[in-house]
Amino acid sequence: MGFKPISIDKYVKLHLKNNPSEKENDLRKNLDVALKAYQNGERCNCGNDIWVIGSAAVGNSCFTCITGEGHPTEDYEIDTAVKKRDSIKGRRHIDDMDRTKIAGIFDDDGYEINMDLIKKPSLCLTCIKDGDPAEEILCMLTRNDQKDEKVFQCYAYKKSS
């Protein structure tokens, strides 16, 4: 699962073999532009990292927005972009992770949830469980489930004295 890393040179060769009418110079230029955009942290309209190889062809977008598929399986990505992607803390897919090292929480689609981005409702501040490491994950899941709700409800809430 995940992207198959490939060097620019190898990809250019492969691409030109499959698309003999395209010019190598143009392809390299487009890949270069997309890779630079990626390294500068440019994102797709939807907020995901851009897919360099796809973006070189159609403009800066992520894999899902370009292909309509949830996440890559047998698709190539330029190796330098894959390496950086691995080190990014954020939307990692559970299928792409080392099973022995999985920690944290994931949404229903299998993407890692960045716990720093989950807002803490004011209700939690008066709860006896606030700051209790044993409750942290459950609290995070409850908050994440309700992140789009207007009123936060928690059945585990206990007022601190």
Ligand SMILES: [Zn+2]
């Ligand atoms: Zn996107």
